Each structure stands twice: as structure tokens, then as C-alpha cells.
Amino acid sequence: MARLVCAVEGLIEPEIVWMKNGEKLYGMDQMYITIDTHHWETYHSVKSVQQQDAGKYWCEVEHHGTVISSEPAWITVEGVPHFTVEPQDIATLQGAPFNLTCEAVGPPEPVQVLWWLAGVQVGDFRPSPSVLLVEGVNDSMKFYCEAKNDRGISVSRTGTVYIKVPPDSPTDIQIDQMSDNVTLMWSPGFTGYSDLSTCTIQMSKSSGKKVKLPELQVTVPPFQHTVGGLRSHSNYSFRICCSNEVGSSPFSTWMDFQTPEAVPSAAPKNLTFHLTEQQLSLSWAALKEEELNGRLLAYKVQWNVGVESQEPLLFKENFAHVSGGARFFNATFQVSACTVVGCGPLSKPVLIMPASAVQAQPARGHMWVGLLFGLLVATILGLLLVVLVHRRSKESQFGSAFKSSGMDSVVSFTAARSFNRQGLELPEHTLDSLGINDDLKMKLQDVLIPERFLTLGHMLGKGEFGSVREAFLKMEDNSVQKVAVKVLKTDITSSSDIEQCLKEAAYMKDFQHPNVIQLIGVSLHGRPHQRLPIPMVILPFMKHGDLHTFLLMSRLGDEPFTISLQTLIQFMLDVARGMEYLGSKNIIHRDLAARNCMLNENMTVCVADFGLSKKIYTGDYYRQGSVSKLPVKWIALESLADNVYTTQSDVWAFGVTMWEIMARGQTPYPGVENSEVYEYLIKGERLKQPPDCPDDIYEIMHSCWSPVPKCRPSFQQLVVQLEGLCTKLSPSATKEQLLYVNLEDDDREPDTGLGATADTPGTYELQWGVPWQCRDLEEKEKDWLMMSSGATLAIGGDYRYIVGPCGSTDRESRQPEDGLSEDMKDDEEDIIINV
Structure with a gap:
């Protein structure tokens, strides 16, 4: 341990800043003491000096724009060499020369470096820093360096030389x-x-x-x-x-x-006709494949009589026979090809005339035909002008809208049936449009509900990843069911975000338990101009909302109400039964809390919100691979330390949920910041017993917070214990004596959990008040349990790295009950730990 002292006189309440190597030094190990009004002292403590603590230290204080500095002090740490530049992996071409660099420093100096390539020593020790030139290698190999001074030898990390080769296929x-x-x-x-x-x-x-x-x-x-x-x-x-x-x-x-289909790019050519009294026959050239741009849906024949458009005709082939030929005299015909996307351009108009009239013309008949056609066109234009002036006709893309005679404006509408050249109405979204993996699609295929069956209502709640809305679902028998819909945020842009949301629905699909919320279905909400729809998870509507809000309202609402102890225990039992069921399905929840438990109309609690859940297929644990936003105050000690999640870590969260229930929705660890929770727990501290919480309930929840995961009860055991409390809850009920394992007396037989016997008349209670029950502990697990109980605070260690018992000393035989000898308390340097 090292402590630096700095003092300043002549100033009132100065702001003294500690400096190290030219940078401000922040930390919790600084103390300020007032000697008198104008005299201040400050301390900076280093509990256990390491190599990185070496450097130049001083204090600074600013007064009227001038910085006043103290005399400097140095901390010098002597030991084996410390590497400042270690060998790094290198990739090189075969036979090409390259350099390797290694640098280490003391004190004490000098420091010398020795190189090892492929397990063979290269040369002798040379001064640090050292740059080794390698002429070239043909195969990959390992290398490292050793650094030596008067204190000993340090070995660097092992680097690898990789030979560059052509890449593999994408x-x-x-x-x-x-x-x-x-x-x-x-x-x-x-x-x-x-x-x-x-x-x-x-x-x-x-x-x-x-x-x-x-x-x-x-x-x-x-x-x-x-x-x-x-x-x-x-x-x-x-x-x-x-x-x-x-x-x-x-x-x-x-x-x-x-590639997807499109509208045809060309109009049919060579439109010809043959007219008789009985029928009109039309034919035209079929479009080529490159002109069609898709699969032919139909040919649309558009025809006009005078200025009036007639109902279009649809034909599958490139010819048509229409009965009643006389009615088509002087009609104009055009044809276009249509795909599923829309219709292409129209062909040139063709005027229908009897064949006899055409054949009766002399050689100069073509001129008369032209004159007749011009007269017809003039007549059509005149009629069109009359209609535009007198009837003020308007054309819309849906039909004809026009104003009738009279003073009042009356609009009538005649629908027109035609193909939309711009494209058809967007189809109903399917799971294939999401870009999710095939396994997830197969799981959700039979629970996909068309969006048109849902009517969304007001918002029930909003979170980081989306919202929950009230909705009404139309059933197959035309009845309507009130449901809750979880809607992902509308700013999603990737299939991975959608897949993460739908995984929660996939977990819930197979759940069949009264205390686990069940999936009704999944729907996809289409968005204009967006490729990906928004997934919606449809769940039963929970009348009383989430358990946390319900508990808060009972205590802080406009009309507070009392919840009986029997009801609170029933809430705990419902949650335990739901978690027992999830455990049987190999599901680790990872986010169990009162806010994620829902209350239905029968006041039954259902475990919900499986956004962080994981299904484990091998082993019995899940290791979190990346940083996520996780609820720190509900996470088990081992999960905070190593990102490992098991059913036992869910048991820890269940104990915190029990505390929430008994505290009527209060936030766990009041007064402890999220960043301080780990240090708070590693010292052996736990959530305090809530007011009005019976001892036997607190003992159950406290058993869930054992630092050794295997010492925590299973959900099956918790269900049995809570069921016993429900049946025994009465004024005459007496609490059974809780038996504890004496973790320090190796000669005593472990408690069987079946009650006290003549061979086990006594119990031993550890220092934290309500001990954790545990059987069949290995020696190192006993040490872990003891270290987490309070000795860690004195030693300043981390329970994750205690892999063996403390070093054997003659003090062990006279340690007091708290696990620390008086000598240990007085002299921390005498403590020996196998690390």
C-alpha cells in the first residue's frame, strides 16, 4: 500500500487536483481534510501498488487564474521486466523478410531481450528494445521473447507468423x-x-x-x-x-x-378484323417474350362507339370472335397485352367497316374512304365538344364523374373496370418477405394471422424496442376477441431486427401453462415504400397490466388499496410455477422481474416478455457473447462477473422478484447505483428484509442469492416451499426451525434437509444473518462461499479468481467466527491467497 499527502495553506475551500504524469488523476481513494479555515490536506491512496501505478505525482490548485503546483513525488515499482511492446501476430508472403519487435522496461534497469522462434533460441540476450530481422519463412510458426533484469525473467505473449495464401470462396x-x-x-x-x-x-x-x-x-x-x-x-x-x-x-x-415481372413494353401489332352480320373476328400478332416482360395474363380489347368508351373485353389468345357483328359498325378497336403487374401500351386504332363496302370501291375508292373517315372524325370531335360544353364531363382513373343540369351540384360516379397500368394493390405480406431463417419461418407459419383481421386501439405501454397496443382480433366465427399487440418500432431497416423480435414469438408458440403467457399469433404490418413489414406479436389481453405497476398502485395510486399476504404469496407461487415450466422446456428467461409478469382478469400471474430468453440445447448454461442492455439489479453474481446465465441465475432473479412483491413495487437496492451493485454483492451484502415481511418468506428469497449457484433452491423446491406457506398461513401456524450446514466443521455430517437428528443437534449460522443452505459442497466451493461472505472486503480480492484455499498458516486454528484472524485484520500484508 502507498499513500501520498499534499497540503495547501492560505486559501478557503480550494479545489485540489491530483496529477499523474501530466494528467488529472480521478479515483475513490482520495480524501480531503480541513486542518483549519485556510489549511487543507489531501491524500491519495493506492491499496495495492502495481506496475501501472509507477509514475510522477503532484497536486495542483488554481487561484485567480494561476495554477499552483506542489513538489512532485515518484512511485517506482521494482520487479521483473514489464513489457511495453509485445510481439504481435504477423502475416507475410512466403520467403519475404520481416521484422519482429519486443520492448520491456524495469526498474531495475538494464533489461535484456532474448528471442525464440519455432521453439528455437535465436542468438543471445540483447538490449531492450529489440528488433529482430527474419530473412523469411516458408511455413507458419510461433514466436515469443524473454525479458531479463536483476529481479528475474518475464515471458511475452506468443505471436504467430502466418503465411499469406489465396482466399477461400465467398x-x-x-x-x-x-x-x-x-x-x-x-x-x-x-x-x-x-x-x-x-x-x-x-x-x-x-x-x-x-x-x-x-x-x-x-x-x-x-x-x-x-x-x-x-x-x-x-x-x-x-x-x-x-x-x-x-x-x-x-x-x-x-x-x-x-427478376420480377413488369408491364409489357410494346403494343400488339397487325390488328385485323373480319365483320359479318353474325360476328366480328379480330386477330393480332402475339408479343415476343422480351416485349411481354412477364407471364401473359390477358389481352385487353378497348373499343369506342363515337365518343363513348365501351366495356373492355378480355381474351386469353391473340384472336377474338364476338357475336352480333352489326353493332360494331363504325366502332374503333385497340388492343394491349397485360401481365399480373399491369397492361402495356395500346395498339393503333382500327375502324370497323363491312367488307362489302370496302370491296365495292373502285380503284379510287381509297380516296372516298379517306374522305369518309375524315368526316367521321370531324363528327366525333363535334360531338365531343358538345358534351364537354353542356355536360362538363370529367374523367377520373376510376370512371366518369359529371355535373347534371340544375342549380344544385350533384356528382354521380360510374365505376370503370380496367387494368391499373401503375401496378396492382400490394399483396398480403408473408414470412418469405422478411429475410429470416427457414427454421424460424417454419415455427411461425401456422400462427401467422392476416393483418386485415386486426384493429389496433390505444397504446398500453412503450419501451426501448417498440410498443404494446390494445387491439381487437376478428376470429373465424366472426366473433371479436380483445388482445394485446407488441409492435416493433417503425424505424427498423434490417431483417436481423425483425428476426430478433420474432424469436420471442417462436419461444412462446409451444407454451401451454396457466402461469406463462401464451402466443395467439403473429401478424405483419405492411408499410408504403418499405420493403420490410413491421412484425406484430399478438398476446392475450391482461386486464390488470404488469405486476410491478399493480403493486405500485396499491401503495402510491390515487386510491391505495391493501393486498393480503395470502395474495402476495400466491403471486410468488404463480411466478415460481411458470418458471418451473420454462425450466422444463430448457428456457433461460434472463429478464425475470415484476415488470415482466402480467396479471389477467382472474388475478393470476403469467410470466411474460421473453425478449432476452435463450433456449439451451446442450449443457445447462448460456454465455452472453456481446454487450446487451441487461437489468443489473436482477442479475446474479456470476452473470455480472462472467456473463454466464443458467436456470440458477433465473432463481436469483426470482428472489429479487419476491422482494419486489413484498416491498410493493419498490426498486431493489434503494440508494445503490447500478455501477455499485457488483461491489455491493461481492462484499456479501444482499437486499434487506422489507417491512412487514415474515421471516420465513425472507429466508426463502435470501436462499435464492447464494454466491454459489448450486446452493440455490430449484424452482421445483421453491414451488413446494411456497405451497407450504400458502397452506400453513394462519395465526396459529408456527415457523419450522431452519437447519444450516456448518461449512467450517469438516468432521460433521452435512445436513440432509430432512430435519434435525440426534447426530446433528446443532446448527451453525454464518455472519450474514440468514445463511444459505447447501449440501455436497466441494472444498473450493466452500472457500468461495466464505470469501463472498465478507472476507473479500478485507482482502480486497475478487471471488472469481479464488481457485484454492488460503495458504496454510498457524493462525488458521485460531480464526474467529467471521473468518478473519485478529492478525489478518491488523496486517493485510500477511494474508496469503493461492491465485
């Missing part, structure tokens, strides 16, 4: 199609220990036979490229390879895709 190739543009996305394979520079995309078009398209050279990253100018409703294939400085990877396998 993986995880995906296609994102948008009309005639296609975005290709892929992930690089093994890079060959060298950055990838370019990727080559080979494409071909299949139309009966494959046609190779020009290669595309793409600079990476990013590992994606948008290909434009593709023909609609066509089959394409592509494959990708990537290159580094050594060479190119093999090509990936060919990936096939088809």
Missing part, C-alpha cells in the same frame, strides 16, 4: 431484388491472412440457352453490388470470387434467380 450469398435492379450480397470466406481488394462477379442469362454477360470487377468492402439494366421476368445466374495480393479464390457455386 459464403452466405444473398439476393435482394427491386424491380430491374438486383443487389448481390456476400460474406468473405477465409481471407488468406491478407485483406481482400476486389471481387469478380460472373453473370449469365438463361433464355433457352445460357448467354454469358460481361464480368464485373467490384472493389471491396462493402461486400455487395447492385446490378442494373436486367430484363424483367428473366432467369439469371451468377457466381463470385475474391482476390487478395496473393491470388484469387475459387468461384462460389452458381446462384440462380429470376
Whole structure:
């Protein structure tokens, strides 16, 4: 331990700042003492000096814009050399020379460095820092350096020399199609220990036979490229390879895709007719495949008599026979081709005339036909002008709207049936449009509910990832059910966000338990101009909301009310039964709290909110792989330390939930910040017994907070204990004596949990008041339990690194009950710990 002292005189309440190597030094180990009004002293303590504590220290105080500095002091830490530059992994070409660097410092100085390559010593010790030139290697190898001074030898980390090779083929190739543009996305394979520079995309078009398209050279990253100018409703294939400085990877396998359909790009040609008294026959040339841009849905024949448009006719073939030919005399016909997306342009108009009239014309008949056609056109234009002036006709894309005669404005509407050239109405979204994995799609396929069956109501709650809304669901028998809908935020842009939301629904799909909320279904809300819909998880409507709010309202609401102890225990029992069921399904909840438990109309608690849940398929634990926003005050000690989650860590959270219930919704660890929870728990502190909480209930919740996970009760045991409390809850009920294991007396038989016997007449109570019950502990687990109870505070260690018992000393035989000898309390330097 080291302590530095600094004093200043002549100033009132000065702001003294500790400095180290020119930077401000912040910490909890600084103390300020007032000697008198103008005399102040400050201390900076280092509990256990390490190499990084070495440096130059001084104090500064600012007075009227002038900085006053104290005399400096130095902390020098002597020991084996300390590495400032350790060997790093290196990737190089085969046979190419490269440098390796190693640097270590004392004190004491001097420090010398020795190199080891592939297990062989290279040369002799040389002064630090050392740069080793390697002429070149043909294979990968390991290397490290040793640093020596008068105190001993330190060994650096082991580095690896990798030989650069060509990369592997790209993986995880995906296609994102948008009309005639296609975005290709892929992930690089093994890079060959060298950055990838370019990727080559080979494409071909299949139309009966494959046609190779020009290669595309793409600079990476990013590992994606948008290909434009593709023909609609066509089959394409592509494959990708990537290159580094050594060479190119093999090509990936060919990936096939088809571009979406579009409206036809051309009008049918050569429209001809044959008119008789009985029928009109029409024919025209079929569109070519490259003009159709999709699958032919129908040909639309549009015809007019005078200025009036008639009902269009639809035909599957490129010819038509219509009965009643006389009625088509002097009618104008046009034809267009239609796909599922819409209809293409109309052909040139053709005027229908009897064949006899045409054949009776002399050689100069064409001139008369022209005159007749011109007269007809003039007549049509005149009639059209009359209609526009007198009837003020208006055309809309849906039909004809016009103003009738009279003073009042009356609008009538005649619907027109036609194809929308802009595109059809957006189809109902399916799970295939989300880009989620196939397993998740299969799990949710039978619970997908069309959006049109849902009517959303007001918002019930809002969180970080979305909101919960009241809704009404139309059932198959036309009845309406009131439900709650979890809606993801509307600013989602990736399939991964949607997949994370739907995983929660997949967990709930198979749940069948009265104390676990059940999934009704999943729906997808389409958004205009957005490729991805918003997922909505449909759940039963919980009349009384979440348990935390209910408890708060009982204490702080406008009309407070009393909840009986019997009801509070029943709440705990409901939660325990629900968690027991989840455990049987291999589900780790990871976010159990009163806020995530719901109350239905029967006042039954259902465990809900599985956003952080994980299903474990092997072993009995889940290790959190990345930093997430987690509820610190409900997390078990081992989860805070090592990000390991088990059913036992859920038991810890259940104990905190019991505390919430007994405290009527109060926030756990009042007065303790989130950042201080870990240090608070490692000292052996736990949540205090709430007011009006019976001892036997507090003993149950306290048993859930054992520092050793296997010492906590299982949910099956908790259900049995809480059921016993429910049945025995009466004024005459007496609390059974709680038996504890004597963790320090190795000669005594462990408690069987079946009651006291003549062989086990006594019990031993540990220093924290309400001890944790545990059986069959290994020796190192006993040490762990003891260290977490309070000795850690004195030793200043971390329970995660205590892997063996304390070093054997003659003081062990005379330690007091709190686990620390008087000598240990007086002299911390005498403590020996096997680390």
C-alpha cells in the first residue's frame, strides 16, 4: 500500500487536483481534510501498488487564474521486466523478410531481450528494445521473447507468423431484388491472412440457352453490388470470387434467380378484323417474350362507339370472335397485352367497316374512304365538344364523374373496370418477405394471422424496442376477441431486427401453462415504400397490466388499496410455477422481474416478455457473447462477473422478484447505483428484509442469492416451499426451525434437509444473518462461499479468481467466527491467497 499527502495553506475551500504524469488523476481513494479555515490536506491512496501505478505525482490548485503546483513525488515499482511492446501476430508472403519487435522496461534497469522462434533460441540476450530481422519463412510458426533484469525473467505473449495464401470462396450469398435492379450480397470466406481488394462477379442469362454477360470487377468492402439494366421476368445466374495480393479464390457455386415481372413494353401489332352480320373476328400478332416482360395474363380489347368508351373485353389468345357483328359498325378497336403487374401500351386504332363496302370501291375508292373517315372524325370531335360544353364531363382513373343540369351540384360516379397500368394493390405480406431463417419461418407459419383481421386501439405501454397496443382480433366465427399487440418500432431497416423480435414469438408458440403467457399469433404490418413489414406479436389481453405497476398502485395510486399476504404469496407461487415450466422446456428467461409478469382478469400471474430468453440445447448454461442492455439489479453474481446465465441465475432473479412483491413495487437496492451493485454483492451484502415481511418468506428469497449457484433452491423446491406457506398461513401456524450446514466443521455430517437428528443437534449460522443452505459442497466451493461472505472486503480480492484455499498458516486454528484472524485484520500484508 502507498499513500501520498499534499497540503495547501492560505486559501478557503480550494479545489485540489491530483496529477499523474501530466494528467488529472480521478479515483475513490482520495480524501480531503480541513486542518483549519485556510489549511487543507489531501491524500491519495493506492491499496495495492502495481506496475501501472509507477509514475510522477503532484497536486495542483488554481487561484485567480494561476495554477499552483506542489513538489512532485515518484512511485517506482521494482520487479521483473514489464513489457511495453509485445510481439504481435504477423502475416507475410512466403520467403519475404520481416521484422519482429519486443520492448520491456524495469526498474531495475538494464533489461535484456532474448528471442525464440519455432521453439528455437535465436542468438543471445540483447538490449531492450529489440528488433529482430527474419530473412523469411516458408511455413507458419510461433514466436515469443524473454525479458531479463536483476529481479528475474518475464515471458511475452506468443505471436504467430502466418503465411499469406489465396482466399477461400465467398459464403452466405444473398439476393435482394427491386424491380430491374438486383443487389448481390456476400460474406468473405477465409481471407488468406491478407485483406481482400476486389471481387469478380460472373453473370449469365438463361433464355433457352445460357448467354454469358460481361464480368464485373467490384472493389471491396462493402461486400455487395447492385446490378442494373436486367430484363424483367428473366432467369439469371451468377457466381463470385475474391482476390487478395496473393491470388484469387475459387468461384462460389452458381446462384440462380429470376427478376420480377413488369408491364409489357410494346403494343400488339397487325390488328385485323373480319365483320359479318353474325360476328366480328379480330386477330393480332402475339408479343415476343422480351416485349411481354412477364407471364401473359390477358389481352385487353378497348373499343369506342363515337365518343363513348365501351366495356373492355378480355381474351386469353391473340384472336377474338364476338357475336352480333352489326353493332360494331363504325366502332374503333385497340388492343394491349397485360401481365399480373399491369397492361402495356395500346395498339393503333382500327375502324370497323363491312367488307362489302370496302370491296365495292373502285380503284379510287381509297380516296372516298379517306374522305369518309375524315368526316367521321370531324363528327366525333363535334360531338365531343358538345358534351364537354353542356355536360362538363370529367374523367377520373376510376370512371366518369359529371355535373347534371340544375342549380344544385350533384356528382354521380360510374365505376370503370380496367387494368391499373401503375401496378396492382400490394399483396398480403408473408414470412418469405422478411429475410429470416427457414427454421424460424417454419415455427411461425401456422400462427401467422392476416393483418386485415386486426384493429389496433390505444397504446398500453412503450419501451426501448417498440410498443404494446390494445387491439381487437376478428376470429373465424366472426366473433371479436380483445388482445394485446407488441409492435416493433417503425424505424427498423434490417431483417436481423425483425428476426430478433420474432424469436420471442417462436419461444412462446409451444407454451401451454396457466402461469406463462401464451402466443395467439403473429401478424405483419405492411408499410408504403418499405420493403420490410413491421412484425406484430399478438398476446392475450391482461386486464390488470404488469405486476410491478399493480403493486405500485396499491401503495402510491390515487386510491391505495391493501393486498393480503395470502395474495402476495400466491403471486410468488404463480411466478415460481411458470418458471418451473420454462425450466422444463430448457428456457433461460434472463429478464425475470415484476415488470415482466402480467396479471389477467382472474388475478393470476403469467410470466411474460421473453425478449432476452435463450433456449439451451446442450449443457445447462448460456454465455452472453456481446454487450446487451441487461437489468443489473436482477442479475446474479456470476452473470455480472462472467456473463454466464443458467436456470440458477433465473432463481436469483426470482428472489429479487419476491422482494419486489413484498416491498410493493419498490426498486431493489434503494440508494445503490447500478455501477455499485457488483461491489455491493461481492462484499456479501444482499437486499434487506422489507417491512412487514415474515421471516420465513425472507429466508426463502435470501436462499435464492447464494454466491454459489448450486446452493440455490430449484424452482421445483421453491414451488413446494411456497405451497407450504400458502397452506400453513394462519395465526396459529408456527415457523419450522431452519437447519444450516456448518461449512467450517469438516468432521460433521452435512445436513440432509430432512430435519434435525440426534447426530446433528446443532446448527451453525454464518455472519450474514440468514445463511444459505447447501449440501455436497466441494472444498473450493466452500472457500468461495466464505470469501463472498465478507472476507473479500478485507482482502480486497475478487471471488472469481479464488481457485484454492488460503495458504496454510498457524493462525488458521485460531480464526474467529467471521473468518478473519485478529492478525489478518491488523496486517493485510500477511494474508496469503493461492491465485
